[in-house]
Amino acid sequence: MTLKRKDQIRALLKGIETGEAAATEVVNPNKYIQHNPQTYEGGDGLATLFLRLSKSNPRVNVVRAFEDQEYVFGHTEYEFASSKIGFEVFRFEDNLVVEHWDNIQERQGPNPSGHSMVDGPTEPTDLGRMELNRELVRSFINDVLVDARFQNMEQFIDDEHYTEHSPMATDGLQALRSVLDAASDTGRKVHYDRIHRVLAEGNFVLVVSEGALSGVHSSFYDLFRVAAGKIVEHWGTTESIPPRAEWKNDNGKF
Numbered sequence: 001m002t003l004k005r006k007d008q009i010r011a012l013l014k015g016i017e018t019g020e021a022a023a024t025e026v027v028n029p030n031k032y033i034q035h036n037p038q039t040y041e042g043g044d045g046l047a048t049l050f051l052r053l054s055k056s057n058p059r060v061n062v063v064r065a066f067e068d069q070e071y072v073f074g075h076t077e078y079e080f081a082s083s084k085i086g087f088e089v090f091r092f093e094d095n096l097v098v099e100h101w102d103n104i105q106e107r108q109g110p111n112p113s114g115h116s117m118v119d120g121p122t123e124p125t126d127l128g129r130m131e132l133n134r135e136l137v138r139s140f141i142n143d144v145l146v147d148a149r150f151q152n153m154e155q156f157i158d159d160e161h162y163t164e165h166s167p168m169a170t171d172g173l174q175a176l177r178s179v180l181d182a183a184s185d186t187g188r189k190v191h192y193d194r195i196h197r198v199l200a201e202g203n204f205v206l207v208v209s210e211g212a213l214s215g216v217h218s219s220f221y222d223l224f225r226v227a228a229g230k231i232v233e234h235w236g237t238t239e240s241i242p243p244r245a246e247w248k249n250d251n252g253k254f
Helices: 005-018 021-026 042-054 127-146 150-155 173-181
Strands: 059-068 071-079 083-093 096-106 190-201 204-213 216-227 230-240
Touching: 005 021, 005 042, 005 059, 005 071, 005 083, 005 096, 021 042, 059 190, 059 204, 083 204, 083 230, 096 216, 096 230, 127 150, 127 190, 127 204, 127 216, 127 230, 150 173
Parallel strands: none
Antiparallel strands: 059 071, 071 083, 083 096, 190 204, 204 216, 216 230
């Protein structure tokens, strides 16, 4: 029986634990495009990475997995030398992976509201409203985060039910406003410049954005859960983008 794409990705990521080259057989080595700046190009580069990581006795847990046409994206816990949280995005052609992006940061928290970076619902619902949910979240990112119209937050977020998983924030709109209004020496501490990708399954929407955190060029991956036409839950990771001279491939983070 052929594994479904979500199961193929779960098996691939579990290969980090074993370091077995067979785990990467879902990857097309002739077409594979790697967007992690710290990983070499091609299927061989991925197999080498898995072998290196396996020597530290890692543990991998895919908390959530979603599928949007040719994309599979996952929300994952990693135990390496330290505990990390990540999002992984894979693009398929036929039954093989041909492209990969990720965004990984150190685990922090729980936050002051008691939420971890990964707890909460895991299964998508409202499949028939997927495109409406996608456009709601896209509009929120562009209007509120990119254009900094914080006064419009209530159009997109259900304040009464909003659950926040960011380690440094709490539930509710007021806490979110405080985070977004915070300043650093370079201006706003959190600054979104543009969206690169919006992926969805049902009521879950993942947005990949580029911007800066405290003036450092960064990648933001934000996962939202939508209910009744409003955002009710958020998870995310932020990763600094290394200087071009340190990249191990030429494909760029996005």
